[in-house]
Amino acid sequence: MRKGISQVTGALDVFDEPSADAAPVGAIGLIGNAVSSEVAEALRIDGLSTGVLPVLPALAELLPAGGLARGSVVVVDRPGLLCLALVAAASAAGAWCGVAGIPDLGVAAAAGLGAEPARLMLVAHPGPGWPQVVTSMLEACEVVVVRPPARPPAQIRRRLEGVLRRGGGVLVAAGEWEGAPVRLRVARRSWAGIGDGYGSLRACRAEVVAEGRGAVTRPRRRWMWLPAPDGTVIPDETGDAGRIDFPAGPAAAGAPTAAEASLRAAR
Amino acid sequence: MRAERTGKPARILAVWCPGWPEEDADGAEARAFGHVVTVVEDFCPEVEVLRPGMCVLGARGPARYFGGEDALARKIAEAVAAHGFDCHTGVADGQFAACLAARAGRLGRPVSPGDPGAPGAPGVVVPPGGTRQFLASYPVHVLAAPGLAGQLARLGIRTLGDFAALPARDVAGRFGAEGTAFQRVARGQEPRRLAAGPPRADLSTALEFDPPVHAEPAAFAAKGLAEQMLAGLAACGLSCVRVRVRVTGADGRESARLWRHDGLLSALAVAQRVRWQLDGWPPARAGGDDGPADEAAGGITLLRLVPDQLVPEEGRQLGLWGDDLISGRVERAAVRLQAMLGHESVAHPLLAGGRGPAEQVVLVPFGDMRDPRFPADRPWPARIPPPAPATVYPVPLTARVIDATGSPVAVTGRAVVSAPPDALMAGDSPWLAITAWAGPWPVTERWWDEQNATRRARFQLVTEDGSAWLAAIELGRWQIEARYD
Numbered sequence: 001m002r003k004g005i006s007q008v009t010g011a012l013d014v015f016d017e018p019s020a021d022a023a024p025v026g027a028i029g030l031i032g033n034a035v036s037s038e039v040a041e042a043l044r045i046d047g048l049s050t051g052v053l054p055v056l057p058a059l060a061e062l063l064p065a066g067g068l069a070r071g072s073v074v075v076v077d078r079p080g081l082l083c084l085a086l087v088a089a090a091s092a093a094g095a096w097c098g099v100a101g102i103p104d105l106g107v108a109a110a111a112g113l114g115a116e117p118a119r120l121m122l123v124a125h126p127g128p129g130w131p132q133v134v135t136s137m138l139e140a141c142e143v144v145v146v147r148p149p150a151r152p153p154a155q156i157r158r159r160l161e162g163v164l165r166r167g168g169g170v171l172v173a174a175g176e177w178e179g180a181p182v183r184l185r186v187a188r189r190s191w192a193g194i195g196d197g198y199g200s201l202r203a204c205r206a207e208v209v210a211e212g213r214g215a216v217t218r219p220r221r222r223w224m225w226l227p228a229p230d231g232t233v234i235p236d237e238t239g240d241a242g243r244i245d246f247p248a249g250p251a252a253a254g255a256p257t258a259a260e261a262s263l264r265a266a267r
Numbered sequence: 268m269r270a271e272r273t274g275k276p277a278r279i280l281a282v283w284c285p286g287w288p289e290e291d292a293d294g295a296e297a298r299a300f301g302h303v304v305t306v307v308e309d310f311c312p313e314v315e316v317l318r319p320g321m322c323v324l325g326a327r328g329p330a331r332y333f334g335g336e337d338a339l340a341r342k343i344a345e346a347v348a349a350h351g352f353d354c355h356t357g358v359a360d361g362q363f364a365a366c367l368a369a370r371a372g373r374l375g376r377p378v379s380p381g382d383p384g385a386p387g388a389p390g391v392v393v394p395p396g397g398t399r400q401f402l403a404s405y406p407v408h409v410l411a412a413p414g415l416a417g418q419l420a421r422l423g424i425r426t427l428g429d430f431a432a433l434p435a436r437d438v439a440g441r442f443g444a445e446g447t448a449f450q451r452v453a454r455g456q457e458p459r460r461l462a463a464g465p466p467r468a469d470l471s472t473a474l475e476f477d478p479p480v481h482a483e484p485a486a487f488a489a490k491g492l493a494e495q496m497l498a499g500l501a502a503c504g505l506s507c508v509r510v511r512v513r514v515t516g517a518d519g520r521e522s523a524r525l526w527r528h529d530g531l532l533s534a535l536a537v538a539q540r541v542r543w544q545l546d547g548w549p550p551a552r553a554g555g556d557d558g559p560a561d562e563a564a565g566g567i568t569l570l571r572l573v574p575d576q577l578v579p580e581e582g583r584q585l586g587l588w589g590d591d592l593i594s595g596r597v598e599r600a601a602v603r604l605q606a607m608l609g610h611e612s613v614a615h616p617l618l619a620g621g622r623g624p625a626e627q628v629v630l631v632p633f634g635d636m637r638d639p640r641f642p643a644d645r646p647w648p649a650r651i652p653p654p655a656p657a658t659v660y661p662v663p664l665t666a667r668v669i670d671a672t673g674s675p676v677a678v679t680g681r682a683v684v685s686a687p688p689d690a691l692m693a694g695d696s697p698w699l700a701i702t703a704w705a706g707p708w709p710v711t712e713r714w715w716d717e718q719n720a721t722r723r724a725r726f727q728l729v730t731e732d733g734s735a736w737l738a739a740i741e742l743g744r745w746q747i748e749a750r751y752d
Contacts, residue, residue: 105659
């Protein structure tokens with residue numbers, strides 16, 4: 001039985017290799033029916049066999065590859081909405097997403113951005129063995145989000161980067177990761193739909209900045225709705241004008257008007 | 268119909284603990300009644316629990332052993348009372364009469380016209396053959412059949428004695444099978460047989476190692492142990508959802524993990540999971556100067572396999588290729604991580620229903636059954652409107668919210684804010700000025716449940732740095748439940 005498993009794993013190694021796009025067809029013929037379900041599962045994932053995992057259109061132009069390049073590290077300043085938005089499109093396209101070290105991850109928010117909760121694997125507290133946890137996750141998941149402990153040692157970084165290059169996964173580090181090609185952060189944001197004692201949070205206009213090495217030496221800045229009133233992420237073309245009237249939409253559903261009324265009466 | 272076959276009605280002893288709640292949400296009361304059942308089981312292993320607070324057993328055998336029905340009833344009542352439960356017992360022909368006899372013991376109801384009846388007596392024993400007479404004075408409404416009792420009352424038949432006196436043929440003709448069954452009850456016969464299951468067998472298997480062994484021989488022995496366990500389960504027609512593997516070391520350390528089984532794993536596959544678990548078994552501590560002491564310290568003395576969540580075996584079709592769990596690369600990785608960190612540490616989230624953000628996600632350990640207690644697709648009035656927050660604190664951050672004068676913001680019982688909030692201190696961060704806010708949104712949940720009742724008012728706050736927070740005030744204390752950005 002163990003031999004069977006090693007064959008399967010071997011076949012998937014071939015399959016996960018970004019350069020070996022043509023290999024799976026041959027691989028099916030070679031290893032026969034024993035792994036047909038796994039290969040079928042892998043083939044079902046559309047748009048993930050290329051070298052770049054998809055991201056939401058609003059974020060695509062901030063990333064040098066137009067998406068999450070397989071085998072690379074992307075850094076986000078903190079594990080917030082931007083971090084979830086970064087992996088949402090890949091998850092929606094069928095990728096598994098592992099999350100390590102973020103016990104306070106808002107799964108409902110990830111689902112609201114389009115990610116599929118059924119394809120999330122969460123390890124809230126990986127402990128001191130977090131590099132091993134991330135390595136194990138990368139064997140199963142196309143994207144792994146990790147909040148590394150303060151300043152991961154260079155040796156561990158290099159080892160994980162090696163795993164990424166061999167396996168073709170993407171690591172999203174929410175925190176510090178020296179030498180990463182891209183760093184994303186939210187520079188400014190303003191919330192819409194909420195006032196001085198009335199309304200509710202409905203949308204946020206945010207300026208996302210991408211910095212890094214190589215193709216992104218000059219910081220790129222984009223304004224976007226993160227999230228828009230309908231829960232998606234859309235680019236905001238109005239630019240830097242600082243305008244905060246947000247796209248037309250129905251009045252906030254479920255806003256507790258009774259409480260507002262009582263409050264106004266109290267004033 | 269044991270009673271009819273032998274010609275004699277079955278003698279039943281009922282044990283009743285007054286004031287036990289009939290139903291509760293999580294079965295805690297039912298489990299607490301298990302203590303009473305355990306005490307009663309010392310007298311007779313076959314005990315049938317009718318509902319929390321009431322159980323019955325066949326009295327004939329134990330009565331012979333304990334010196335008569337009176338003595339048995341008294342001893343059981345005393346034994347249960349010794350564990351701190353108010354308890355009454357009753358013996359009669361048939362379960363229905365026995366339950367009434369147990370209640371009669373408390374109410375001091377006379378057993379027979381000549382007997383005065385003692386209030387608060389621990390037990391009432393209706394003599395064999397006297398059950399019909401004992402029941403005769405009860406109104407027909409004690410039969411748990413409102414429709415039938417109503418009809419009988421309208422016909423002028425008000426007591427069980429009147430009902431029992433009707434010709435059986437006429438009762439069958441007028442009221443059908445249901446009427447016949449209830450008439451048999453009124454006559455002190457049994458409508459159905461006592462259905463006591465045998466006591467639950469211990470289906471776990473264990474193996475002791477003397478002298479202590481290392482991980483490899485233990486994993487090897489696990490295969491035989493797993494075969495034993497699976498054979499024991501199969502003999503009972505059962506299957507298990509998970510297997511708990513418990514390893515005890517020579518130095519007292521213990522490692523227990525739950526592994527998904529689903530009736531799918533062969534003995535070899537269970538042994539493999541034991542091997543994975545033992546991979547995480549800490550090696551002998553490098554304590555002393557040399558070998559022998561440490562050899563024993565790192566050794567394993569006891570390996571136990573316990574089937575968890577027993578379900579009836581339904582004869583699942585195994586995959587055509589190999590008899591291992593049909594698994595993808597994700598499941599293999601999850602199992603490996605679980606071997607490293609523990610079963611509960613690798614979660615597979617599931618959206619659920621709820622008003623607060625923390626209730627809307629359930630973290631199910633990988634491989635466990637995925638059905639939320641509260642499904643997500645139900646309406647949840649007063650739910651926080653979307654978008655969902657990106658950060659949901661498992662333990663809310665303590666916070667302080669002040670108004671422009673610097674005094675804490677409060678909310679009255681009628682959901683009126685004392686003053687507009689002006690600044691927020693979340694956790695250990697510095698004070699931030701509040702630029703926009705909304706609320707209060709009062710929520711009163713599960714007021715019927717002391718443990719889980721909440722009464723709080725929620726606010727959304729936006730601070731000067733652009734962050735948006737979901738705050739709540741409960742009993743005058745502010746906390747941050749979630750953060751939106």
